[in-house]
Amino acid sequence: MIDFHCHIDLFKDPNPILDEAEKKGVYLLAVTTTPKAWTGTKRLIGNRRRVRIALGLHPELVRERHTEIALFEHYLSETGYVGEVGLDGSPHLSDSFELQIKTLRRILLACSKVGGRVISLHSRRAASKVLDLLEAEPAAGTPILHWFSGSTRELERAIQIGCWFSVGPSMMGSAKGRKLVELMPRERILTETDSPFAQIDGRPLSPWDVRLAYPAIGDIWSCSESDVETQLLSNLRSLAAGVRGR
Template sequence: MSLPLAQPLYDMHCHLGFAEDPASLAEALGARGVGCWSQTVTPQEYEYLSGLLGCSAWRDSGECARVPSALPPLRLGVGLHPWWVPTDACECRRQLERMEPLVGAVRWIGEVGLDFARRGIASLEAQEQAFQSVASWCVRSGGKTLSIHAVGRGAAGRTLDLLQGAGFFADGSNRAVFHWFSGSSDELVRARDAGCYFSVGPRMLQTKRGRAYASQIPESRLLLETDLPPLADGAAATVQAAMGLPDSVDLRMPQWSVERSAAFRGEPSEVASTCASETEADTMAAALVEALAALSAIRGAEPSELARIIGETSRVVLDC
């Protein structure tokens, strides 16, 4: 196992449900000094993971029992990702009916939002209906934090339209975090002025626009993210069932397999699952360190001081 980081870092947008063994990955991240906010893409995935990780929607603390209290925190968001908004109107309504009581009970909501760029997903009207419903439920309950996916021309602006139209920012109790912001510079200013936070990872910082935006985000609104791990081959069937998706939907993404992880570490195949979690945790921790180093260079900041500031902001968002 790798040594813990010099100080805790917080992955504010990841997908533990895409791992071969989400619970083992959560424990491995905690042991490395990494706190995280894990997103889900459907309410079914949230229900599945909350049981697996021991973080029930009905626990006021929102803490996950699989990560000891002495380690950095793990939070689980309930989500309906725009890629998984059903195209069928009746099924979309059923998904929203399933999600509504969860949003009322959970403080952290994610991944939700709009995608105007990807083909083959629900209409913009269906996506907007889903996101507007989530925004209105958050306003009704108060004290919510959203992790927002906004991709494609005008998507960031439209999410802000729907949030502000619902009164999401009105009483100051709700927070919005834009994951991997890719909107226009005007939309960035608008989101910043609304008080939004921004989670930034290595892939965002590989682009010229991403680096420019990272220099303009207020220091007190910066968060780190990895958007990892990718969906493991061996987990595809379990994740599909947890998300309520048919077998015909292929969710697999290029990534290391469990067997490759074991071979990489020189371990026998019978401990491959543990090795996969260790490798994934190392990769995610390294991605956070990489993002922090890139942000420090872009902003001319001292890395340990920037880590301290981002850590404080992360703990506020995670309520810990």
């Protein structure tokens, strides 16, 4: 199983969840929301061999945390993964949108300078602008659009420029989400939970709850849940083969 976008450091008690995920063989990308969370998350994860840590600066926090961009650049050499970063065009964040753009542009440039990174990207109500910035910095690495919710035209553009996608049970719960997944290249899809923000029955999804997305993905791909897992693991191996650093 693969949870390629999980805020494990934001759980009230993450250690039991990490222990159980390890027992179940879950491969996990622990995304962070600020550069200052990097060192604490590294201590939390320790030497867990199926967990990778992504260095992030969440767009919803850019207004308050944009001065941490220098810290982001400082830590970038320590990881092959970046996330959660991106843009959010929601109305309540309109006053920080230009600053978000400036920050993401600097993040992508930093990734280019170190040879590219796997980048987990937030693009709510801002997919076109995220794609503009990715096109302007093609050496930044491999972009993975997390919980993509743009238009089909934006999706087509994302596919053309080489984006990957991470999808989860919450996304598969809507007709629009399923339609977008149907149009995504299956060899560029990974699963995610976006937990603890994404919930089911009033509780945060656990990393192994990515399995809840398998039936819908199997229906879309006309294959068994076992075949879904085989494809996802193949995708992860393909992606990881090109990662620099831990």
